[in-house]
Each structure stands twice: as structure tokens, then as C-alpha cells.
Amino acid sequence: MIGVGKVKQYGNVLDKPLNKGKTEVSLSAFAFLFSELVQYNQTQVDNIGELERRLEDAGYAVGARVLELLCHRDKGNRRETRLLGILSFVHSTVWKVLFGKVADSLEKGTEHEDEYMISEKELLVNKFISIPKDMGTFNCGAFVAGIVRGVLDGAGFPAVVTAHFVPMEGQQRPRTTILIKFAEEVLLREARLG
């Protein structure tokens, strides 16, 4: 029969070759899927804090896997040990792979030594989302915050990551900032490494 055996069957999913990561799907397919994720979680929680936490947990799983995938495929299995290294990895490589562009900016917090901020004019996940007034400061960017936390945690830089809206003058939609607060041990280690 013609066509039989076109797709080789692998016994184990780990034996399958990794594709180059260039395949794409339509933005609307992702938007629909993300909206279902948010809607499903809305039915499971009672308050906004819980909803953000659940979205973050979903993102955490994605982040952990993205780290493994990118380390293996793009960085040849070398891992980052320095703070700035991992931050620029997240800001450039991870953002480029997931969202098609590098993040708009990476800043160090002025008030606290352990805070860094990645800013984006409009997060891809928030593109088709509007927040009703009674949900206050809820930001679906919590999903992206979870992805960042997953990447950092997997790389050995435990941190608390949150997403915030920052209103900008002259712009209708507020900018989104991902605030990363590293754990004590990360800063101690970084100081030791010089």
C-alpha cells in the first residue's frame, strides 16, 4: 500500500527527533485556547487572587518545559549561572521563541536590590482580553509571569514573579510589567561569585 510507513513510529516519545521550532499556528487559535483556560479557571475559584495563582501555575509548567527545550536546542546544553545571564536569556531568547520578538525592556529596580522588571507594551496573551472594572487589578499576564517563574526556578534562580499594569501617559492601554523578585539565596550566591 502506498503511503504506509510514511511516519516512522517511535517506541518512546524521547526518541522522536525535535523539530526546529519553526512551526506556527494562527494567533486566533492560541487566543481561543487561552480564553478557554481563563474561563475554565474562573469557574473553579472564588476570588481573583486564586485565579491569578492558577494561571501562574499553568504558566509555571510551560516555563519549566520551555527552559528544557531551549537549553537543549538553542544553547547546546549550556546553562546560565549568573543573574544577568539568565535575565537576558529570558528577555531575549525565551521571549523571541514564545512571542516572536524580544521583550521591550529589562530594567533593574531602583528601590530594592533584588527586583528586576521586564516590560512589554502589549503582552501577546492580553491582546484580545479586556478586564471588567469589578475585577480590579487582575492581569492575565499572570500566565506569562508563571512562565518566567518556571524558567527561573528550573535554572536555579528561585524568584517571586508577578504581572502588573502600568498606565502610560498618552497611551490608551496600560503597559504590562513583569516584576521579578529574586530569593535571598540567589543574591548571596551572586555576590559570592563576584
Add this chain to the structure above:
Amino acid sequence: MAPVAPRSGDAIFANIEHVNAELFTLTYGAIVRQLLTDLEEVDEVNKQLDQMGYNIGIRLIDEFLAKSNVSSCVDFRETAEVIAKVGLKMFIGVTASVTNWNAEGTCCSIVLEDNPLVDFVELPDTYQGLHYCNILSGVIRGALDMVSMKAEVTWLRDALRGDDVFELQVKLLKQVPEEYPYKDDE
């Protein structure tokens, strides 16, 4: 104005905004994982995925009709072809084929060879009853519902369970004529 000819799936796919398929795959995996943690029963998860797909399908059909310029399909055969060649291509970038028509032309199989939803996925033994891609069957069911066709969509072959391709069976149950919410002569 002359009617615009329907555009092929590839042409539309090239013109719309894209997002990395891996983000899509990993997000879907996160959804399935959340459902499994919350619901625990594999049948419940299958049903929930189908329901989520249905919700997506009823909205997706609007975007599909707007972007693809297809005219009304004459019969179910054409509908199935359009779903496989234009619809699936437009949204998830795969071209499927339509086979196994029954004698009356109301039941067919849509065969997908590759599927971005299942990259990196392996089903563990405890979840062998899970239809991982059940969201797709819900999407097709929802979309057909909105164009007045009640259909039943089931999985015949599932590559995650050892088959070589994904095969969906789409059976047209009945065509519901459109009802107007008002009477013309009142």
C-alpha cells in the same frame, strides 16, 4: 459585485498573524494537566475538553467564515472538505484528508497526519482512556452547530494510543433549518 472566490487554506494561513506552535502546544498541555488534577476521572476530562472545544467552535466559525470567503456548502461532502482543507489549515496549520464516506454521504473520516497539539506528548498507562485531542472534536461540533448542522464527532484512531494517524469520524445527525425569532406578518 461579483462574489469573491473562496481562498485556499494556505493563502489564508499565510496572511494571518502567527504564534509559535510550541507555545500553543505547551499551553494546551497545561490545560489538560489542570483538568486532570481537578477532575481526576478520565471520562470527566474528556467531557470537559469537548465542552471547551464546543465553546471555542461556536466563536471560531464566525472568524472562519469572515476570513475564508467560502460560500454556503451545497452538501455535507463539501462541508467536510472545507473543514479539512481550509479550516484546519487556517487555524492550526495542518492539512487533513477526508476519507471513508458512507453510502448516504452523511458520515466521513477526517484524517490528520500531524497535529501540533500532541508534540512532546506521551500518554502514561494510567490515562489510556484519555482522548488528549478531544478539544478538536468539540471545536468541529460547535462550529457545525452554528451553521445549522447537528453532528456527532468521535475519535476512531489516536496516534497517542499507538495508531499511526489521528482519525476523527464526523457524522451528520440532522440539518436544523434556521428559525427566525420573529414572524414576518406580525
